[in-house]
Amino acid sequence: MGISERKEREKEEMKKLIIDTATRLFIEQGFDKTSMRSIAEAMEYSPATIYLYFKDKSELFDAIHRQGFKVFFEYLSQVNTIEDPMERLNQLGIQYLTFAIENPGYYDLMLIMREPMSTQRNEESWDQGDTSHKILTTTVEECVSKGHFRGNDPAVVSFMIWSQVHGICSMMIRDRMKFYPEEQREELMFAAKKVFMDMVRSF
Amino acid sequence: MGISERKEREKEEMKKLIIDTATRLFIEQGFDKTSMRSIAEAMEYSPATIYLYFKDKSELFDAIHRQGFKVFFEYLSQVNTIEDPMERLNQLGIQYLTFAIENPGYYDLMLIMREPMSTQRNEESWDQGDTSHKILTTTVEECVSKGHFRGNDPAVVSFMIWSQVHGICSMMIRDRMKFYPEEQREELMFAAKKVFMDMVRSF
């Protein structure tokens, strides 16, 4: 049955073409301006074709969403070899900020935008969110067991830390840093994170 | 010229009717579902009428935006009488979180959504953002002059603090707290803020 296998391959290639085209436009011009019609036009297909491969726009962008998480995990996994949990936490923060700075489109889609939620999608993006969350909480728990955080609930501490770095990234990505000259913003992000970590360490 | 004065009054009333109707729908059903047509229908006017009073949707929502900031300042001004800057900072955080919890629609519009920016609008919303920013930095500067924050740059510290509370609120408003049961989320927000303030105070 060579034919059905080739067809299967072609189907996957078409899916990839759609995702790649959509990702390119999305990174280039943002979510709002990336319409199904514009994706189709860039692919030189009819808009209706996309719907043969993805149920709707939400499902298509969920594929991009998932890919973003893959990239995200590559950043986070850089810290795996660090023994000291507190230093690992520190580097985790740096990787987090770096991901947001280098992939603002992904960050926005993955962690700021409101998701239209379709049951299937939520399952998986939950998993990915859950994994990220576990990476953090595990590290925090290690820190607590080494005597840090004065015995505060690791869940609370994790949420605080995540909120801190997410807050910093959100400010940057949604343009709430106009108080500071553009060329100093990235520096400020890391400076704020550093003061935060200094506080954490001396707590 | 009683007539032109009456007309002026009527114009203001019409503007108010539009803003109030738009705000109601916006709070009830969110930004995306609040179309110009739905606002017009709720007012029992034609959609085109709204455009006689507001240049476009962005200008209309800027009016709501401004009103949101007024409410916001009411929350923040509760702390004015507190002498000790560190305790004022603490209460400022509580007021911030409370505003976000009690007015999630406003918070989203004012501090999370991307603004389509029309020159005029930016001027004013800048002013309001600037005022909020000054309230924070002034307090932080007082703290520093009382020996807190180990001589770190008040601008950096302010940005860190704002990011922390903004991060907490963003997580809640954009539904990134699914790791925690719904009835514990508000508690967790304040718990995280408390740990943060404990760190700040002992720094």
Next chain:
DNA sequence: AATTTTACTGAACGCTGTTTAGTAAAATTA
């Protein structure tokens, strides 16, 4: 060679923000 299945599209539906030409009533002028 005839039939079925596949991959795709043109055109439409109902929605959006926005513009424009036209109208009836109100205000002003004569």
Next chain:
DNA sequence: TAATTTTACTAAACAGCGTTCAGTAAAATT
């Protein structure tokens, strides 16, 4: 009071959106 101008408003349209569906030409199967 009658004629004219100004005001306040709307119906209808434009171009865009996500999405659906009937139809079609080519490919695969019988």
